[in-house]
Amino acid sequence: MTAAPVVVSAFRNGILCRCPSCGRGPLFDGYLKVAARCSACGLALSHHDSGDGPAVFVVFIVGAVVVGAALVTEMQWSPPIWVHMILWVTLSVVLALALLQPFKGVLIALKFKHDAGQAWRELD
Ligand SMILES: [Zn+2]
Numbered sequence: 449m450t451a452a453p454v455v456v457s458a459f460r461n462g463i464l465c466r467c468p469s470c471g472r473g474p475l476f477d478g479y480l481k482v483a484a485r486c487s488a489c490g491l492a493l494s495h496h497d498s499g500d501g502p503a504v505f506v507v508f509i510v511g512a513v514v515v516g517a518a519l520v521t522e523m524q525w526s527p528p529i530w531v532h533m534i535l536w537v538t539l540s541v542v543l544a545l546a547l548l549q550p551f552k553g554v555l556i557a558l559k560f561k562h563d564a565g566q567a568w569r570e571l572d
Contacts, residue, residue, distance in 0.1 A: 457471065458554070458560070459554055462475075462555070465550065465553040466553070467488060467491060468557040468559075468561065469560065470489040470491070472486075476553075480552060482496055498555040498556050501551075502552040506547045507544075509543075509547065510540055510543045514536050514543070517539070518535075
């Protein structure tokens, strides 16, 4: 059995919110809190901070999707304003909550893969 390419593995581990090293243990302890250690391989995870990166990506993606969908809806059907309010506020919240965790997982996995920051070696 051949191993998957490292880049694919980093994205897979991130999207699945798994340990960036072994891909088995959960990355998060809760919704967005990074676990102290990987339960499978013991890698110290708690010092990994992806900063505002995931939120920025999610804001840009959700904003583009919601604004595009609102424009198309208005041009096609011209619903009352309360329909827009309910649809797009709900969609924004649901998409943001659904995308934050995998985006944070991918950024942490890519940080691990590219050895960004010496914290991995110094604090383990
Ligand atoms: Zn692990």
